[in-house]
Amino acid sequence: MPRRPKASTRSPAGTPRVTTAQRRRALRLADALRDAYPDAHCELTHSAPHELLIATILSAQCTDVAVNKATPALFARFKSPQDFAGASPADIEPFIRSLGFFRAKARAIHESMRTIVSDHQGRVPRTMDELLSLRGVARKTANVVLGNAFGVASGFVVDTHVRRLAVRLGLAPAGASVQAIERRLMALFPQDRWCELSHQLIFHGRRACKARGGSCAAHPICRSFGVACERRDQRQSKGEKRARRESNLQPSASEADALSS
Numbered sequence: 106m107p108r109r110p111k112a113s114t115r116s117p118a119g120t121p122r123v124t125t126a127q128r129r130r131a132l133r134l135a136d137a138l139r140d141a142y143p144d145a146h147c148e149l150t151h152s153a154p155h156e157l158l159i160a161t162i163l164s165a166q167c168t169d170v171a172v173n174k175a176t177p178a179l180f181a182r183f184k185s186p187q188d189f190a191g192a193s194p195a196d197i198e199p200f201i202r203s204l205g206f207f208r209a210k211a212r213a214i215h216e217s218m219r220t221i222v223s224d225h226q227g228r229v230p231r232t233m234d235e236l237l238s239l240r241g242v243a244r245k246t247a248n249v250v251l252g253n254a255f256g257v258a259s260g261f262v263v264d265t266h267v268r269r270l271a272v273r274l275g276l277a278p279a280g281a282s283v284q285a286i287e288r289r290l291m292a293l294f295p296q297d298r299w300c301e302l303s304h305q306l307i308f309h310g311r312r313a314c315k316a317r318g319g320s321c322a323a324h325p326i327c328r329s330f331g332v333a334c335e336r337r338d339q340r341q342s343k344g345e346k347r348a349r350r351e352s353n354l355q356p357s358a359s360e361a362d363a364l365s366s
């Protein structure tokens with residue numbers, strides 16, 4: 106009878122059990138990513154917690170570069186949560202019109218800032234549950250705010266890069282949901298590395314690990330961990346390109362729920 110892998114009992118509550126060998130491999134990978142991307146950081150421009158919250162809401166299905174182009178004028182016009190709460194979504198829309206789903210995002214920004222003013226004395230709350238109660242905020246946004254504005258390691262920021270890399274690096278099974286990937290990463294990595302690792306994975310995804318794979322010619326980090334993604338045909342049919350464009354424009358289920366709730 107095959108021996109069952111040794112399972113560690115140290116997984117955080119609510120996360121899957123992982124073996125000691127899996128955790129050791131994950132830690133070596135974390136060290137390699139830290140060496141490769143020692144300066145990995147949140148690339149959304151902000152100077153206050155509420156600005157980070159707003160920038161992260163705006164980043165759904167948009168690049169950080171596009172968000173950073175829109176936010177200077179927005180934050181110059183509305184300087185505080187009170188300013189946003191006292192405005193209307195229609196007042197906010199012109200500043201973010203260049204971004205996808207700007208009407209839904211304007212409503213989410215306005216509603217979330219109103220709640221912050223009415224229920225939290227104008228300060229961005231510091232707990233996951235409170236953040237999730239704000240319109241436009243799902244776990245990804247809450248993790249960004251908690252980790253980067255308050256230094257609270259509450260989970261992983263599972264964006265499109267982290268999702269892709271978690272599967273390619275053998276950290277999560279193909280087809281796993283965003284929630285399952287986050288729980289798996291939380292089980293594999295030490296909590297004090299969650300925030301920096303989110304950034305390091307995102308940096309690796311942006312700089313080396315392209316969606317179609319292979320452009321990295323097997324990155325040294327991946328090679329040393331036995332990851333060698335096959336190069337996919339660079340030529341895509343018109344249908345594939347259209348499908349890809351359309352899927353890129355749709356918010357994820359959790360983002361869409363948060364924006365419309």
Ligand code: SF4
Binds near residue numbers: 333
């Ligand atoms: S080998 Fe290349 S495509 Fe595969 S995970 Fe590494 S960087 Fe990404």
